[in-house]
Amino acid sequence: MDWLPLFFLHPVSLYQGAAFPFALLFNYLCTMDSFSTRARHLFLLAGGGALAVAAMRSYALLVFIPALCTVVLITSLSPQRVHRPTFFFQMSWQTLCHLGLHYTEYYLQEAPSTRFCITLSSLMLLTQRVTSLSLDIWEGKVGASSGGGRSRSSLSEHLGKALPYFSYLLFFPALLGGPLWSFQRFQARVQGSSSLSPRCSCWALSWRGLQILGLECTKVFMRGVLSAGVGLTDCQRLECIYVVWATAGLFKLTYYSHWMLDDTLLHAAGFGSESGQGPGEEGYVPDADIWTLETTHRISLFTRKWNQSTARWLRRLVFQQSRVWPLLQTFAFSAWWHGLHPGQVFGFLCWAVMVEADYLIHTFADLFIRSQPMRLLYRILTWAHTQLIMAYIMLAVEARSLSSLWVLCHSYNSVFPVVYCILLFLLVKRKCKFN
Incomplete structure (x- = not known):
C-alpha cells in the first residue's frame, strides 16, 4: 500500500x-x-x-x-x-x-x-x-x-x-x-x-537533537516490526486492528520528528518560543505536543493539539468566519487545502463527525458517570477508542489510492468510527427530547 x-x-x-x-x-x-x-x-x-x-x-x-x-x-x-x-x-x-x-x-x-x-x-x-x-x-x-x-x-x-x-x-x-x-x-x-534578540542556546539545541534522535530510533524499530509482519491487505480480522494502529504509530513518529526538526531550525535562527511576542498576543505554538496527543481520551483535544499552529489557523480562517456548520466547513476546507485526494475527503469528513460525536459523548458522560472507578474505566476505554479512531482517520487521509481506502474501510477497524456514529445518532435524538 x-x-x-x-x-x-x-x-x-x-x-x-x-x-x-x-x-x-x-x-x-x-x-x-x-x-x-x-x-x-x-x-x-x-x-x-x-x-x-x-x-x-x-x-x-x-x-x-x-x-x-x-x-x-x-x-x-x-x-x-x-x-x-x-x-x-x-x-x-x-x-x-x-x-x-x-x-x-x-x-x-x-x-x-x-x-x-x-x-x-x-x-x-x-x-x-x-x-x-x-x-x-x-x-x-x-x-x-x-x-x-x-x-x-x-x-x-x-x-x-x-x-x-x-x-x-x-x-x-x-x-x-x-x-x-x-x-x-x-x-x-x-x-x-x-540586546533583545534571543541567543541560540547550545543546551536547548542539544536537547532537541536528542529528542529527534530518539524519535528516529523508535521509527526505525517500528518500521522493522511492520516490515516483519503482514500488511493491511494480508491481515486477518482482529489482526488488522494491530496493523492499522502500528502503521499510524509510524506515521505519527515521522510527523513528530519532522515537526521537532522544524522547531529546532526556527530556534537556531533566533525565532524561539520567547521571541517577538507582544502584549496580549498568543504565544509561540509548536506543532507537536506529543504527551497530550498520546494520552488524551478526547478526539476534540487531539484535534486541537495535532499540528497546533495549523489547527489555530483553520479556526481563525474558517471556523470563526462560518455561521452555518462551522465544524463541517472547517474540515471540508482542510480537505481542500490538503489537495482533495479521495482518502482526504473521506478522512476529514469522518474526522468532523467524530469530533461532533466526541463533544456529545463526553457531555453526557460527565452528567451520568459519578463514581471514581467508573470514571477511570470510562477514561481508559475512551482513550483506547480515541487512539484507534485517529489511527483509522490518519491512514484514510494518507491513502494514495482508492484501492488502499477500500481495503481500510472493509477492515475491522471501521467498527470504531461506526460505534461513535451510532452514539452520535442516539445522543442527538436524546438531546432533542430533553430540549
Whole structure:
C-alpha cells in the first residue's frame, strides 16, 4: 500500500538540516549592531530563495510567483478589500498545482516527482502565511503599505516597503516546515535590537537533537516490526486492528520528528518560543505536543493539539468566519487545502463527525458517570477508542489510492468510527427530547 508522509518528509528533513548553519549564522549576525533591519530581511529572503531552488529546482517558480502576486495585491488594494482576492488567488493557485498532482497520479498512473511534492508542501505553508497576513491587514492588526496605485514614490521606496512582506512569505527557516508565525511576531523579531534578540542556546539545541534522535530510533524499530509482519491487505480480522494502529504509530513518529526538526531550525535562527511576542498576543505554538496527543481520551483535544499552529489557523480562517456548520466547513476546507485526494475527503469528513460525536459523548458522560472507578474505566476505554479512531482517520487521509481506502474501510477497524456514529445518532435524538 502507498502512503503519503514517508514519500516527501525525509527529503524535506535533509534540506532543513542543511539550512542549520545559515540559521545559526543569521542568529549570530543579529547580535551585531551593524546588521541592519533591511540586511536581516534580505538575508532571510535570499536564504529562502536559495533553499527553494536547492530543494525544488525549476518548481520553485510555483512558490515565487504566488508570493510576488500576493505582495502586489497587498500593496495595491485597500485593507478592507485585501483579504478576499488574496485568499481566492492563493487557494486557486494551490488547487491548480494539486490538480497537476492528481493528473500525474490518477490519469498518467505515474509516481510524482519528489521535488514537486516538496513544492506542494511549501505552497501549503505559503498559503498559511499569505492568509494570516491578509487577515491581519483586514482586521487592522497590521498597517498595509497600500497606496491605491497612485503613489509617486520611487521604485526603490516601493521595494523597500514590499521587502518585509517578501521576507515574511519566503524566509528560509519556515519555507519547508515549521509552525505558523504571525507577521507581527516576525517583524518584532527582525526589528528587535541585539540586546533583545534571543541567543541560540547550545543546551536547548542539544536537547532537541536528542529528542529527534530518539524519535528516529523508535521509527526505525517500528518500521522493522511492520516490515516483519503482514500488511493491511494480508491481515486477518482482529489482526488488522494491530496493523492499522502500528502503521499510524509510524506515521505519527515521522510527523513528530519532522515537526521537532522544524522547531529546532526556527530556534537556531533566533525565532524561539520567547521571541517577538507582544502584549496580549498568543504565544509561540509548536506543532507537536506529543504527551497530550498520546494520552488524551478526547478526539476534540487531539484535534486541537495535532499540528497546533495549523489547527489555530483553520479556526481563525474558517471556523470563526462560518455561521452555518462551522465544524463541517472547517474540515471540508482542510480537505481542500490538503489537495482533495479521495482518502482526504473521506478522512476529514469522518474526522468532523467524530469530533461532533466526541463533544456529545463526553457531555453526557460527565452528567451520568459519578463514581471514581467508573470514571477511570470510562477514561481508559475512551482513550483506547480515541487512539484507534485517529489511527483509522490518519491512514484514510494518507491513502494514495482508492484501492488502499477500500481495503481500510472493509477492515475491522471501521467498527470504531461506526460505534461513535451510532452514539452520535442516539445522543442527538436524546438531546432533542430533553430540549
